[in-house]
Amino acid sequence: MSAPLLSVKNLQKYFPTSKNVGFRKEKLQVKAVDGISFDLMKGETLGLVGESGCGKTTAGRTILKLIEPTAGQIIFDGKDITTLRPGLMTPLRVHMQIIFQDPFSALNPRQTVGKIISAPFEIQKVNPDGGVKKEVAALMDRVGLNPEHYNRYPHEFSGGQRQRIGIARAIALKPKLIVADEPVSALDVSIQAQVINLIDDLQKEDGISIIFIAHDLSVVQHISDRVAVMYLGKIMEIAKTEDLFSAPHHPYTTALLSAVPQPDPRGERSRERIILKGDLPSPINPPEGCVFNTRCWKVQEICRIKTPELLTVGKSSVACHFPE
Amino acid sequence: MALAKKLGVATKAGEITSRSPRQIAWMRFKRNKVGMVAAWVSIIILMLSLFAPLVCKVLGINPDELNLDLIDSSGIPTLPNGGISLEHPLGLTPGIGRDLLANLLYGSRISFTVAILTTSMTLFIGLIVGIVGGYFRGRIDDYLGRFTDFLLAFPAFFMIVALSDPMVARIQDIGLAQGNSARIVFLIFFLSFFGWPGFSRLVRSQVLSLRERDFVTAAQAMGASRRRIIFKELMPNLWAPVIVVVSLSLPGYLAAEAVFSFLGIGIQAPATTWGILLDNSRRFVTVYPNFFLIVAGSLVLVVLAFNLVGDALRDALDPRSER
Numbered sequence: 001m002s003a004p005l006l007s008v009k010n011l012q013k014y015f016p017t018s019k020n021v022g023f024r025k026e027k028l029q030v031k032a033v034d035g036i037s038f039d040l041m042k043g044e045t046l047g048l049v050g051e052s053g054c055g056k057t058t059a060g061r062t063i064l065k066l067i068e069p070t071a072g073q074i075i076f077d078g079k080d081i082t083t084l085r086p087g088l089m090t091p092l093r094v095h096m097q098i099i100f101q102d103p104f105s106a107l108n109p110r111q112t113v114g115k116i117i118s119a120p121f122e123i124q125k126v127n128p129d130g131g132v133k134k135e136v137a138a139l140m141d142r143v144g145l146n147p148e149h150y151n152r153y154p155h156e157f158s159g160g161q162r163q164r165i166g167i168a169r170a171i172a173l174k175p176k177l178i179v180a181d182e183p184v185s186a187l188d189v190s191i192q193a194q195v196i197n198l199i200d201d202l203q204k205e206d207g208i209s210i211i212f213i214a215h216d217l218s219v220v221q222h223i224s225d226r227v228a229v230m231y232l233g234k235i236m237e238i239a240k241t242e243d244l245f246s247a248p249h250h251p252y253t254t255a256l257l258s259a260v261p262q263p264d265p266r267g268e269r270s271r272e273r274i275i276l277k278g279d280l281p282s283p284i285n286p287p288e289g290c291v292f293n294t295r296c297w298k299v300q301e302i303c304r305i306k307t308p309e310l311l312t313v314g315k316s317s318v319a320c321h322f323p324e
Numbered sequence: 325m326a327l328a329k330k331l332g333v334a335t336k337a338g339e340i341t342s343r344s345p346r347q348i349a350w351m352r353f354k355r356n357k358v359g360m361v362a363a364w365v366s367i368i369i370l371m372l373s374l375f376a377p378l379v380c381k382v383l384g385i386n387p388d389e390l391n392l393d394l395i396d397s398s399g400i401p402t403l404p405n406g407g408i409s410l411e412h413p414l415g416l417t418p419g420i421g422r423d424l425l426a427n428l429l430y431g432s433r434i435s436f437t438v439a440i441l442t443t444s445m446t447l448f449i450g451l452i453v454g455i456v457g458g459y460f461r462g463r464i465d466d467y468l469g470r471f472t473d474f475l476l477a478f479p480a481f482f483m484i485v486a487l488s489d490p491m492v493a494r495i496q497d498i499g500l501a502q503g504n505s506a507r508i509v510f511l512i513f514f515l516s517f518f519g520w521p522g523f524s525r526l527v528r529s530q531v532l533s534l535r536e537r538d539f540v541t542a543a544q545a546m547g548a549s550r551r552r553i554i555f556k557e558l559m560p561n562l563w564a565p566v567i568v569v570v571s572l573s574l575p576g577y578l579a580a581e582a583v584f585s586f587l588g589i590g591i592q593a594p595a596t597t598w599g600i601l602l603d604n605s606r607r608f609v610t611v612y613p614n615f616f617l618i619v620a621g622s623l624v625l626v627v628l629a630f631n632l633v634g635d636a637l638r639d640a641l642d643p644r645s646e647r
Contacts, residue, residue, distance in 0.1 A: 120546045
């Protein structure tokens with residue numbers, strides 16, 4: 001078995017914050033990402049799912065070192081990049097890219113599309129054969145944009161087209177890793193399918209590894225090879241897509257899957273919904289033991305005391321004392 | 325073939341309709357009639373001021389010539405309406421009988437110099453402080469922020485009044501400038517010193533919101549240097565507030581110069597500025613209101629025109645703003 005492209009070990013990101021208590025300031029920490037570990041193979045797509053505020057986005061950005069990790073280890077292509085200074089990160093950035101959720105804020109409104117897509121070449125001082133302009137036109141063509149729109153500005157494009165511009169920028173330097181941070185959740189459903197298929201095609205052609213962050217499970221099921229379910233900064237379950245969707249082991253995964261509507265009305269009528277009680281606990285003060293214990297229907301005494309490790313159950317890795 | 329031609333035409337047309345954000349703002353500005361009139365008035369006044377010697381030569385007027393034959397013994401022009409005639413389109417200044425239009429034109433040059441230089445200095449300092457504070461945040465931002473607070477709370481007006489004489493003497497001692505030039509240097513220096521905090525606040529708030537936008541993160545993810553992020557990603561997005569501030573603070577400093585000259589701590593006679601003309605007109609306002617009305621009216625016209633241009637620019641650059 002070959003070495004993974006990316007190896008994340010016990011990654012943590014705590015954001016410092018403070019609360020006023022009388023005249024004193026109490027220092028607190030938001031535990032956005034609290035010890036996640038996984039490997040990502042070459043050409044693999046890992047779906048990262050979970051509800052809002054569970055640390056998906058922070059995890060993605062910390063892996064790219066856009067946010068400095070608090071603790072843990074990130075090994076990219078055999079190199080430990082955890083504590084690499086920004087200057088030393090620069091040459092590595094050729095190989096890692098990001099696609100954003102909001103296509104309206106991802107593009108500088110004062111730059112033409114051509115300029116936006118040629119920025120990676122300019123910054124990394126890469127000179128493709130035939131010049132940057134030709135390469136950019138080819139990229140635009142590849143993502144389904146008209147190369148004649150080279151001199152247009154972002155405001156002249158629709159959300160889906162803007163997302164294509166963002167994708168063209170991300171794949172420009174043929175990266176090995178792309179973090180796609182909810183790339184379709186801001187788009188219409190019809191456009192979502194197009195963009196997902198575009199990402200899928202590009203990945204197959206270039207052999208890119210993708211961390212696909214999303215909260216839409218059907219999208220994740222379609223595109224991912226493996227799926228990691230996050231809850232409150234921790235990974236609850238990680239498994240091959242088929243295994244996770246056919247046989248979820250963690251109660252939280254089961255609850256998430258039960259919330260997916262089914263296109264077949266008969267299936268939809270017989271669908272059993274598990275409705276979780278209560279709210280997501282605050283990441284400033286997560287519950288002792290298993291973080292899911294406040295909302296789990298299978299909760300036992302041990303769940304409130306001991307944090308479950310990520311262990312192999314069947315074909316999956318599950319962090320639960322009582323996996324199904 | 326016909327289809328290809330059709331397509332070709334279509335793409336051509338598409339190219340024409342493509343507009344940059346600047347072009348869109350310009351289109352919106354052109355639609356604002358008040359703004360366009362104000363812009364023309366401002367440009368004409370600026371041009372008249374810039375080419376004052378030429379204008380005076382064409383009109384055959386001279387700012388320094390004393391028309392003693394046209395004023396009586398108490399200094400009032402003998403002709404009706406303050407001596408308005410073909411030779412002297414706006415009449416004469418009382419007391420010494422100089423041509424008023426020529427004096428207004430030449431006086432505006434000093435006023436505009438002060439206003440333009442002060443605005444540029446304000447912009448320069450405000451941009452640097454605002455960008456540094458907003459982009460780097462943390463402790464630097466704290467120190468800069470407290471310093472701007474201090475300056476904003478400072479009674480700048482009294483400071484300028486009190487420090488005028490000693491500071492001008494100091495400037496002359498150093499040999500930086502002499503006489504009225506020293507006073508101009510003093511005015512520009514102090515007006516900008518107390519003028520930049522407001523602008524730096526505006527820039528800082530813009531930078532704070534811009535730096536969290538995804539396109540800045542994208543630049544970081546591509547490995548862009550801070551320099552590139554500041555100059556290529558942030559700065560182009562700051563032009564809108566900068567342009568608006570320029571057009572709104574220019575008339576402000578124009579008026580400020582007039583106020584300080586009026587109070588006698590700015591430029592002094594025999595040089596002319598609008599403030600000095602106003603000061604002179606004050607003494608004759610009961611016997612000779614023309615003089616006062618013309619000078620004050622000119623000042624109002626200029627300040628109003630520039631302000632209206634500023635308003636129109638703001639509306640054109642930020643269509644979502646209320647008002």
